Amino acid sequence: AYVWPDPQYETLEGMFYEGTSFHGNQFAAFVANCAQRDDRNTTVAAEWVRLAYHDMATFNITDGTGGVDASIYYELDREENIGDGMIRTMGELSLTSNKYISRADVIAMAATWSVAACKGPILPFRGGRQDVFVAGRKGVPEPQQELKEHVESFRLQGFNATEMIALIACGHTLGGVREEDFPTIVPTNNQPSNRRLDTFDSTPQFDSAIAIEYIAGTTRNPLVVNSNQTILSDLRIFSSDKNVTMNRQVSGLKDPNTFSQTCSTLLTRMIDTVRKGVTLTEPIVPIPFKLSQQRFMFIGGELAFSTQFRILNTLNDQTGSRKRTVRLFWCDRRGANANCADGTANVAVTVAGNGLPSFGASIDGGVTAPTFAVGSPVSQALNMTMTFYTVTVSVAFERSVGKFWFSITEEGSPNSTVQDNDGTGYVAVDDEIVYLPVGFKGGPTIQVGPLTTDPDKSPFPIYIAAGIHSSMKVDSASIRAFDSTFSVRTLSAKQLAPPKALFNETFPLSENTSLPSFVGYNFYSAEVTNGLGFSQITADFKANVTDVSTGNKKTVGLDFVLAIDPQSVGTTLPPPLATISTVNLTSARNGTKLGSDAMISALPLREGTVYALLGLLGGLIYAV
Numbered sequence: 076a077y078v079w080p081d082p083q084y085e086t087l088e089g090m091f092y093e094g095t096s097f098h099g100n101q102f103a104a105f106v107a108n109c110a111q112r113d114d115r116n117t118t119v120a121a122e123w124v125r126l127a128y129h130d131m132a133t134f135n136i137t138d139g140t141g142g143v144d145a146s147i148y149y150e151l152d153r154e155e156n157i158g159d160g161m162i163r164t165m166g167e168l169s170l171t172s173n174k175y176i177s178r179a180d181v182i183a184m185a186a187t188w189s190v191a192a193c194k195g196p197i198l199p200f201r202g203g204r205q206d207v208f209v210a211g212r213k214g215v216p217e218p219q220q221e222l223k224e225h226v227e228s229f230r231l232q233g234f235n236a237t238e239m240i241a242l243i244a245c246g247h248t249l250g251g252v253r254e255e256d257f258p259t260i261v262p263t264n265n266q267p268s269n270r271r272l273d274t275f276d277s278t279p280q281f282d283s284a285i286a287i288e289y290i291a292g293t294t295r296n297p298l299v300v301n302s303n304q305t306i307l308s309d310l311r312i313f314s315s316d317k318n319v320t321m322n323r324q325v326s327g328l329k330d331p332n333t334f335s336q337t338c339s340t341l342l343t344r345m346i347d348t349v350r351k352g353v354t355l356t357e358p359i360v361p362i363p364f365k366l367s368q369q370r371f372m373f374i375g376g377e378l379a380f381s382t383q384f385r386i387l388n389t390l391n392d393q394t395g396s397r398k399r400t401v402r403l404f405w406c407d408r409r410g411a412n413a414n415c416a417d418g419t420a421n422v423a424v425t426v427a428g429n430g431l432p433s434f435g436a437s438i439d440g441g442v443t444a445p446t447f448a449v450g451s452p453v454s455q456a457l458n459m460t461m462t463f464y465t466v467t468v469s470v471a472f473e474r475s476v477g478k479f480w481f482s483i484t485e486e487g488s489p490n491s492t493v494q495d496n497d498g499t500g501y502v503a504v505d506d507e508i509v510y511l512p513v514g515f516k517g518g519p520t521i522q523v524g525p526l527t528t529d530p531d532k533s534p535f536p537i538y539i540a541a542g543i544h545s546s547m548k549v550d551s552a553s554i555r556a557f558d559s560t561f562s563v564r565t566l567s568a569k570q571l572a573p574p575k576a577l578f579n580e581t582f583p584l585s586e587n588t589s590l591p592s593f594v595g596y597n598f599y600s601a602e603v604t605n606g607l608g609f610s611q612i613t614a615d616f617k618a619n620v621t622d623v624s625t626g627n628k629k630t631v632g633l634d635f636v637l638a639i640d641p642q643s644v645g646t647t648l649p650p651p652l653a654t655i656s657t658v659n660l661t662s663a664r665n666g667t668k669l670g671s672d673a674m675i676s677a678l679p680l681r682e683g684t685v686y687a688l689l690g691l692l693g694g695l696i697y698a699v
């Protein structure tokens with residue numbers, strides 16, 4: 076089960092349930108509510124699911140190569156991958172992967188969202204797929220092939236003849252065939268503004284209509300009913316066992332429950348098909364209380380500590396105007412009261428305020444208004460919403476922040492919940508090295524903004540900077556810059572430049588005296604060249620330092636920092652600072668007698684709700 080800190084799990088969980096990339100791209104919205112693709116008679120979800128299948132189709136069970144590995148992006152010029160939907164999908168998924176979520180994980184996640192968005196089952200999602208940056212073997216079945224070729228294709232992909240029938244039905248419950256992609260299956264209607272697209276069944280949803288209509292003989296599936304006999308692949312395949320898999324009493328695919336369960340199993344196997352040696356994570360279940368971010372930063376001439384956490388809610392919770400008071404507690408990191416030695420903790424006090432969004436936190440000069448997130452199609456299907464809170468406090472390096480924890484008080488409730496990482500507290504990241512949110516390019520002047528017209532070519536280096544505290548002598552320092560995103564600049568597969576391979580390089584950090592020292596920090600910067608487009612770069616900072624007063628050597632670092640921070644380009648303001656006071660440590664630890672509130676340490680009601688939600692995830696149990 077998940078234990079903090081686990082950056083890969085946290086990053087996967089965030090994207091899967093929040094529906095947003097690390098950089099804030101809300102790309103799950105493309106498939107939300109089983110959205111139609113433009114004004115065409117198919118859905119975005121159908122296109123995303125097809126791409127996932129075609130990516131998996133390179134798997135070869137004989138030697139364990141291929142599978143879901145994002146090789147599809149290097150295979151789109153092949154006849155077997157023809158389709159406008161493929162290029163659209165590639166564009167929509169292109170700017171979303173990162174150090175912890177591979178392109179292939181994004182493809183698998185996109186398929187999971189798609190099925191949920193169209194009211195299909197919620198597939199358990201695992202991460203950890205590894206990308207390749209070249210084409211894989213050919214292996215996608217085509218409609219003009221004979222049955223025995225199809226059986227062989229699916230065998231190599233790891234599915235027997237019965238599973239083949241079901242997997243195709245599970246795919247072809249969505250979408251259809253386009254005249255521009257397959258004119259021999261769907262001849263043109265000669266209406267350029269309303270091009271022909273014949274769907275596999277009569278509903279856009281992920282449902283058993285594909286099987287019901289097939290058995291009833293009412294189907295319009297162009298791969299079943301067509302004047303062109305060569306391409307009737309669905310007919311040949313669905314009838315290959317005398318329709319037993321489709322038609323069986325109760326357990327045939329025409330039964331909605333059988334359809335849902337069979338597809339859940341087979342589609343999960345499909346997205347979890349990875350090459351030999353790759354291990355996937357455990358299924359990603361929602362983290363009920365999540366420390367989503369923390370960092371030191373410079374605000375208003377001071378060092379500051381800023382942390383964000385997320386609370387899960389249910390949809391019903393949104394109706395009232397629920398307010399919450401949240402508190403951040405922490406022990407000093409250094410000095411006389413390090414580790415709360417004198418029996419007191421610091422607290423950023425917030426009290427119930429007014430004029431708040433109908434659903435959110437109470438604010439008193441320190442807790443920013445909650446950002447309300449709808450979440451991904453999977454969270455929507457689970458009736459789950461999230462609220463984010465950011466608390467920011469000004470601190471001096473001489474004391475700084477060591478361990479920290481939170482309490483949450485619902486309006487009108489006498490009880491507070493303490494969130495302290497199961498008693499151990501959260502540990503603040505290194506403060507000897509502090510990222511300076513200024514990603515800039517070009518010579519001596521600091522510039523931000525669009526980097527180049529061609530996003531795959533960056534003639535300018537960018538500079539990534541960090542402050543290192545002067546109580547440390549820097550022996551060596553570097554950053555590792557990472558970007559696996561790519562750009563798609565054309566809608567034609569034939570002209571499509573294959574995406575760049577990932578960018579993952581180390582650059583030295585050297586002292587940059589053009590950035591004046593500040594609250595005890597000297598600045599170091601790295602010149603990053605040859606990036607893909609730079610906008611999605613994250614950086615890991617590492618410095619080997621010697622403590623000037625003790626002579627002790629150590630390594631300090633920061634993981635997975637957004638290199639071009641929105642704050643640096645002026646799109647977000649620094650968070651407001653909270654008022655700080657001191658509180659008795661025992662009270663702070665158990666959430667009792669804080670200020671004028673009488674509070675008892677108790678588990679909140681919502682915890683139960685969350686566990687109930689987790690139960691819905693295919694019977695997965697969240698072990699505490």
Ligand code: HEM
Pocket residue numbers: 117118120121122124125128157158159160216217218219225242243245246247249250251252253254256257308
């Ligand atoms: C013998 C095996 C298969 C054949 C011959 C086949 C053939 C096709 C063809 C010709 C199209 C039309 C694409 C277009 O016009 O752009 C299509 C669409 C589609 N296929 Fe398959 N398919 C097969 C198996 C599968 C499987 C196993 C899945 C997924 C589990 C799948 C999912 C889809 C989806 C979702 C679409 C609709 C895409 C859209 O509307 O844009 N197919 N298939």
